[in-house]
Amino acid sequence: MTRLIVVRLFFGALTLWAVSLVVFAATQALPGDAAQLILGRDATPERLAALRDQLNLDQPVAVQYLQWLQGILQGDLGTSFSNRLPVAEYLADPIRSSMTLMGLSALVATPIALFVGAFSALRRDRGFDHASSMGTLVVASIPEFVIGILAILLLGPGGLGLFPSVYARDGGPEQWVLPVLTLALAVAPPIVRMMRATMIEVLESEYVQQARLKGMSERTVLWRHAAPNAIGPVAQVVALQLAWLAGGVVAIEFLFNFPGIGKILMDAIENRDVPLIQAVVLLIAGIYILVNLIADVIGLAANPKVRVANR
């Protein structure tokens, strides 16, 4: 199994490198001159030239890329154009906030979604199943920022007034509720549906029938015999959804004015702050790859054939 993980790690690194190429190319393709943007309209040609030289904008693209890549590998993400701070330092707090937001959402959404999915499978074609199936379909078909707006309208100051709708630096823990709820709702439906479908397949299997014929209680059948065999396929979907969080967080942070990487990214794009954009996009891609890697490992660990063969 270790070998398989190493192989997957290698491919993860390869993907990250490919992403870095794409990100760099995309930011190069942005219209406009970064130096002009930084210094404003009334900059003198001498100052523009000096800044271009400082930012290596005159070098060939390949050289710029290699210098950037070298910087990243040494932990130097460059300096933000707009506020002259090192990117790493500037991003530290937003990363912590965003990670907390994503972690909380995942922690809320995943277990509930798995439970609802498993229970729907057990109650197949009965009331609970129909209700959850309808519910997940409706929620899945609404964009996440609409869910956020609805949550604000219903639970925010304009509605029941239970929770604040805008994040404030000095606010209490209740201001986390709406962003976490929104993200959890956006993430959960596919997990519910996949868990239901996989569990139905597993519950129809002969080994589950055999467990019932051995006289096992439904609880034992569900959690000891069925669930371990459903984890592998479901873990993939959970991973995809959690990875989606890394990108989905952008719109939600904007909506709730939450000081995370999403908001930073929006500002950075507006300011054409290339090093910042590059760093944030690379970070999101990194999270994506990491979460998928974890899902692969869980999928492998859930399969005794792999687990035993490579001991």
Added chain:
Amino acid sequence: MTEQTEKNTGPETRNGVVLEVDGITVIGRPSDVEIISDVSLTVNRGEILGLVGESGSGKTTLGLSLLAHLKRATEIVRGRVRVGEHDLAALSERQVRRLRGRAVAYIPQSPASALNPALRLGVQLSEALHDASLGRDQVMERVREVLREVALPDDDAFLRRYPHQLSGGQQQRVAIAMAFVGRPDLIVMDEPTTGLDVTTQAHVLETIRSMTRDYGTAGVYISHDMAVVADLADDVAVMYRGELVEHGRTTEVLSDPRHEYTRRLLMAVPLLRTSGHEEPEARTDEPLLRIGDLSAGYGRTRVLEGIDLSVSAGECVALLGESGSGKTTLSRSVAGLHHQFSGEMLFDGSPLATSSYRRTADQRRRIQYVFQNPYEALNPRKRVREQILGPYRHLVGRPDSPDRVVAEALERAALPASYADRFPEQLSGGERQRVCIARAVATRPDLLVCDEITSALDVSVQAEIVKLLRSLQDEGMALLFVTHNIALVSNIADRVAILNKGEIVEYGPVGTVMSSPEHEYTRALIADTPDFELSFPGAPERLGMDAESDEVREV
């Protein structure tokens, strides 16, 4: 249904009767069609009842209802299932659950899919013994004891294994141990040896026999294989369209079947013929297909080594072997579907390329292939007509009269021309396989490669297909008949090649091989194949090659 006391049977007459089924009826929802109707039977302690029937006869539904287990959308509407002192059909879910594993246990058809792949054997075996009065040590002691009884290791390392680390035979022994661990009064077995080769099957049947005898357990053995049942069972019950049409002592049923359907079923079973074969005439002409020193494999794994084989025009050569012997690889190599082989392969004197892409259209036309599973070999979205014309257009060309081509092909496969407009889902399994054969013979091939083409079919249908192949052979077609069924080989083949672990261990005229097998493996195969004698008046020539087997189709 809630009535628990019996009026007519006092305790003394019930002595020894473990299972008593009385008028059980199961219907499907929402159609209300009866899947099994009014079935009654009894089984005594220490005896085995063979429950025989074809697919769709309701034998599995009956078997499961003996454990009060019902598949989705089915329901027991009438009847009693008394096991020991309990009427399972009248008990609540919870009460039934407590009895499963202790009063009645189940051995599944395919242990590979019935053992949980994610759980260690120790867990699966010990949980089957769900008796709250036993401590953990006692449970494990019992598990080890029953493992020894089925001739498996009982050490911790074995208990820590997962199902995939066992062979098929070992998996089935684990399933047997799992059923016997709770010392049940009744064991229901649903074709537990179907996926096993005959040698393993013989061992497993012996284990089942001795276990039921030693434990005094009553057994219900569900099977479509009459030969196995004749070998194993004390009583036989025959199911047909949801009804029990015959029930009696095995010897009596075999010597004097009362019901017409039982007769037909018995007559359709291919019996091992070890004598009375005609000597095939010595051939001096160049064979149609000649294989010399062929070896084949997948990547670095060798599957076949040093294969020499020839098939002459109008001859049926059987390739007999267990799963994993390489027989399908060989037949796929002949058809050009498997490319990784080396050695000599001559067809009508000219060499065949390894890949079908590099064979001439005429070579491809002259070698046709019929696949094992007719349920997967036909495109479900195309009509029979299209399935037949497809290869014809590709290999022969655009026909002047497509209707005639289709009608002729169907006729050669003994199907009415009206079937041309049907879709595969409108056909039974046997009819599907006939369409597959029609598709293969439409291009007028000289060699037909048949890969286990009867193994997915019921015995009566199997007999018809074999009869059809005979008639094709009489028309001059050569057959390469791949199978694991030695009884079938003894009835159809002119010559037989016995394949074991990638090598031909015996090769010769079928009469010689069957009557005086030279290789140890062949002798073991013949000895381990379950067999029985038909002694009732009018018992047919074996394999129902006579006129009477035509009636089987109407059944």
